[in-house]
Amino acid sequence: MVHSEQSLKPRIVHRNTSKSKGTQDTDSAKKDDVPKSRRWKVLLFVPALVCLLAVYLLSRRSGEEIFVGARDTVTKAVLEVPCSHDYDNEEFHACKPKRCARVVMDNLVADDDAKHLLGVAQKCLALGGSSGGASILDLHSGALSMGNSFVNIYRLMKSSKLRLLEEKDFKIYKKVKDQIHDAIAAEFEIPKNSLYLTKPTFFSRMNTKLPKTVHDEYWHPHVDKKTYGSFHYTSLLYLTTYGEDFTGGRFIFQDTDGNKTVEPKLGRLSFFTSGSENIHFVERLKDGVRYAITVSFTCDPSQAVPDPDSK
The missing domain is CATH 2.60.120.620 (q2cbj1_9rhob like domain)
Incomplete structure (x- = not known):
């Protein structure tokens, strides 16, 4: 039994990048409200997720x-x-x-x-x-x-x-x-x-x-x-x-x-x-x-x- 492999395509999301000054100030305030410890968790989670994805793709390629x-x-x-x-x-x-x-x-x-x-x-x-x-x-x-x-x-x-x-x-x-x-x-x-x-x-x-x-x-x-x-x-x-x-x-x-x-x-x-x-x-x-x-x-x-x- 041969397993076919689907290519993984990134999902593209379009956002409106034009913001008024008031909106920018509100976003900045919200960003400042996020605790630093949570930011570090996010920063650590992303590379770990990338590593897991790489291991998965490698096992699919050279697995059983x-x-x-x-x-x-x-x-x-x-x-x-x-x-x-x-x-x-x-x-x-x-x-x-x-x-x-x-x-x-x-x-x-x-x-x-x-x-x-x-x-x-x-x-x-x-x-x-x-x-x-x-x-x-x-x-x-x-x-x-x-x-x-x-x-x-x-x-x-x-x-x-x-x-x-x-x-x-x-x-x-x-x-x-x-x-x-x-x-x-x-x-x-x-x-x-x-x-x-x-x-x-x-x-x-x-x-x-x-x-x-x-x-x-x-x-x-x-x-x-x-x-x-x-x-x-x-x-x-x-x-x-x-x-x-x-x-x-x-x-x-x-x-x-x-x-x-x-x-x-x-x-x-x-x-x-x-x-x-x-x-x-x-x-x-x-x-x-x-x-x-x-x-x-x-x-x-x-x-x-x-x-x-x-x-």
Whole structure:
């Protein structure tokens, strides 16, 4: 949604400046009757008003724009951005972005599949969870947040004789991953066999607990290609909805001409090129719990990871 801006025009008031001497004397007397303290208040109020107006106009120019809201339903929304220089020396030419963009799709992943994956995240993270506000579950490596560190969920399940993960969980996970892979390859015109799943690919849970480690501070702007190294394309599948399950927690692209915001929604897929053209952060959560899956892809076959399976 793009907000139009009306120009502010001064109101011109015409006054009769011709006055008789008597009138001038009366006006002077009235002026002298105004207490000096009130005059100073007026003089101080005017520059303050000017400053507030300037701040307002600046915020209108460089403020936030909702790219896709939680109440919107889009088949595909695309916002193209100029590619950064991060790809200038890219050696994987078949996979190198020909164009850079942000894409949101609401109808790619079925609601039932998204709800199933939400259930996977909830039951597994209930077993562990960070002592701070951000927890992860990585089905590929088995990493599960536990306190201020991580444990291996497969070892934990084996030692506790728990059967949290079923064959169906992995089947739906792979199905959704393949749908995302195909969508990114088609949008950016990449041969599918040149685009590989990479790490970290993980479920995330955010709540309002105070951060305990640097990993809990998810609200700092960053670039995925620089943060993770192997990333060329990043995607997020949202498993809960902004305004219903939580507030805060929106995904914000940081641009010089004003931030562009994606509001999470159950089953919504958002993906983008991972370079400096897409610096971003997640708004700090205000209340509720936010679940999502980050699914990342690389052009480098040496950084590929296999699909997880039931163990």
